[in-house]
Structures are given as structure tokens and as C-alpha cells.
Amino acid sequence: MPNHFHLLVQPYQDGELSKFMHWLSTTHTRKYHTQTKTIGGGHLYQGRYKSFVVDTDEYLSTLIKYIERNPVRAKLVKKCEDWQWGSAYRRVCGTSKQKDLLYEIPTTLPAYYREWINTEEKQDDLDSIRNSLNRGVPYGRESWREKMIKDFNLESTIRSPGRPRNQ
8 A cells, every 4th residue: 555554464472573563664664765765764654553363264354355455445446456566466466476475374265255355345344443453452253352352451442542531
């Protein structure tokens, strides 16, 4: 995307995600400044990375679809596989070498993948994923989400922003 990117990653251990994202954003920023012969600091995109945990295969598949449909929702292309910087392009149109760059995902994508990614998402799914993106709320079944919030002390992700109101 012109002002951000989506990555679906699974760290092996606690703390690896932040280290990886630091390395990725620093390396990318340095390369950008070298190529454009500019000097600068800070982020090139929308800001610090956002992350959240994801429940089962069903939710993971919905998240993959959300990511791959992002250029279509932004009206940058008509079909997901037309966005040459995305994984949908590589899965559908990519060379063997490009397809090899895609990590094997831990779920099975639908057999009718191309049709599936080019079918609009349900508004509830969009709202739920956006809430997870913006607040860091775990994405999944309500009972699982409540357990994750409790187990990982994520109560702040479900509170209303700002100071509590006076009674």
C-alpha cells in the first residue's frame, strides 16, 4: 500500500516480533533514504506497527482475505491479484521463484481461492479486524478472546479510550 503494509507473521518466541519489526522498519527506511538520496528520521508509513493474536484457522483465513483485499478496498486495483506487491499476486500470477517467497501458511486456503479473495468481506468481519488492528484486541471467538485478554493482561484493549468519567 502507498502508506502502510500488512504482514502476517508468527514469531517462534516472545519478543521476536518486536525485534523483527524493528529490523524490518529500520532496514527499509535506510534503503529508502539511500535510494532517494534523502535524509530523514521517523517512520515512512503510518507509524509504529500494530499487532494482535489470532484464534483458529477460520479467523486466520478471514484475516488473510482482509489483507489481500486491502488494495481493492482502497480502489488501487479491481482484483486482488492485480496488486503486484501483494501475496495474492504471487499466489495467482507469480513465477515459481515468487511463489517460493511465500511462507507456507498454517491453514488451507479455499480451492476457489481467486474467486474467494475477490468476494467482498462481511461488514462484521471488517469491523472486528479493524477493532483488533486499532486496539490490539485478540481476534477470534468471544470465549477465546476473553481468555487471551485475561491470560495476557490485555484489559486495556477493551476499555474505552481516555480517562474514566467521574461518577
